[in-house]
């Protein structure tokens with residue numbers, strides 16, 4: 001039975017799902033060295049933001065197939081290290097969107113009405129009505145930095161509260177912003193005009209310290225900043241100085257450069273600074289959502305099924321995956337086949353999507369073809385995660401082409417590989433029942449299903465060849481399941497494709513190529 005380590009607090013709904021297929025061990029607050037020590041035992045690791053999944057952890061996790069992040073941000077996981085090792089990393093891109101957006105709104109309201117300090121004051125037996133004079137958000141301008149899932153939700157709630165909305169997001173269109181009731185503006189304009197600035201962006205080199213002394217200097221003295229996205233996007237020292245000096249009116253932070261927040265000047269500020277301990281996703285609903293979402297994906301991957309929200313499988317978004325699922329197996333089979341025929345070191349692979357298939361995204365089929373191709377050398381070590389990297393490291397040049405013209409099949413996939421045994425090509429298609437057919441080999445039309453053991457010959461189309469091959473295989477006690485010849489002209493060159501019930505014994509290829517008229521022969525195991 002597979003083993004899953006859960007190293008952060010995860011809702012029991014997720015643990016129940018994992019327990020259907022695996023032995024689950026929940027061990028939170030593990031010191032890093034302890035995690036490295038125990039991780040070799042596990043097939044899967046499930047975390048939130050509390051566990052740092054470093055390269056050391058990943059390298060030690062020799063059995064790891066999947067790392068699941070029950071949440072959005074995967075910045076605590078070394079994704080390149082996981083990708084190199086072929087470990088799929090999944091997250092829950094939408095499970096806590098509402099929770100995080102509502103927390104941002106809650107912080108904005110708490111800031112505008114001094115709620116935390118007023119609460120504290122009453123509990124301390126004071127009644128300071130004058131001290132906690134608030135300001136309304138109605139008709140104020142909210143600047144949303146990052147108009148993705150959470151930013152959009154915040155915008156729609158703020159709009160309902162009567163706020164005017166500005167947005168900065170270099171990756172969305174003005175039309176999309178308009179649909180959300182926002183005016184897309186440049187960052188400086190947003191800083192200058194906004195009464196409230198809310199951040200909903202990932203931490204990247206571009207966004208690190210986006211809010212700093214200089215950008216704060218552009219803001220109104222009445223401006224208030226909310227950060228419910230990632231620590232490090234605000235220069236905390238600069239913010240503390242600005243609040244101390246009254247350069248801006250307030251800030252509310254849920255996330256910090258270092259978590260848990262250690263010694264910090266932010267702690268010394270008054271009602272103009274609200275701090276929460278990374279609570280954006282901490283609602284009962286969000287925790288069930290993310291736990292179920294990620295546990296289901298871990299379960300599926302452990303059962304050999306694809307994950308719907310893998311962050312390190314390029315081009316495989318859930319919708320595309322669903323649509324292309326039958327073709328992925330076709331691509332993998334053809335990749336495997338052409339890899340064995342081309343043989344040895346492959347330096348070029350052309351992947352051509354033909355007919356109806358040409359309307360699809362090619363990337364997933366390229367990855368699947370590479371996985372099949374490389375499985376000859378790398379066996380189970382190659383998967384959808386690392387196939388492209390492995391191909392690149394082996395110097396395989398990949399050419400993707402599309403040809404919308406329809407041939408014998410409405411949609412087909414053509415692979416051509418150049419290897420140490422020459423350049424070979426194979427085409428395949430799916431029948432209406434989803435069955436795979438190999439429809440062409442090296443330009444010769446055939447129509448054979450793939451099978452475990454296959455033999456292909458390139459020969460002269462002349463009497464006696466088929467019989468002699470049949471005799472030879474019979475002598476070696478190899479049973480022929482099906483046989484087909486593909487030729488372009490009578491008595492010209494031809495291809496023979498045989499599906500066999502038994503593996504071909506060593507040395508038989510030499511005897512086959514010794515038959516007069518046979519040029520080349522290839523054994524293929526699919």
Ligand SMILES: NC(=O)c1ccc[n+]([C@@H]2O[C@H](COP(=O)([O-])OP(=O)(O)OC[C@H]3O[C@@H](n4cnc5c(N)ncnc54)[C@H](O)[C@@H]3O)[C@@H](O)[C@H]2O)c1
Pocket residue numbers: 072073074093096097100145146147148149150151168169170171172200201202203204206207228229230254255278279280281282
């Ligand atoms: N506090 C919490 O507990 C909590 C919970 C969930 C998510 N988050 C964090 O919130 C952030 C937003 O999450 P999301 O689900 O909305 O992500 P998302 O990917 O849906 O949206 C992010 C948006 O930021 C935009 N963006 C990227 N770089 C930008 C830049 N340089 N300037 C402006 N915009 C930029 C993107 O175009 C995108 O629209 C993430 O950092 C996520 O990790 C925090």
Ligand SMILES: O=C(O)[C@H](O)COP(=O)(O)O
Pocket residue numbers: 048049050070071072073074096278279280281282
């Ligand atoms: O990226 C996220 O999903 C949030 O930061 C939530 O993190 P958490 O799961 O540790 O609460």
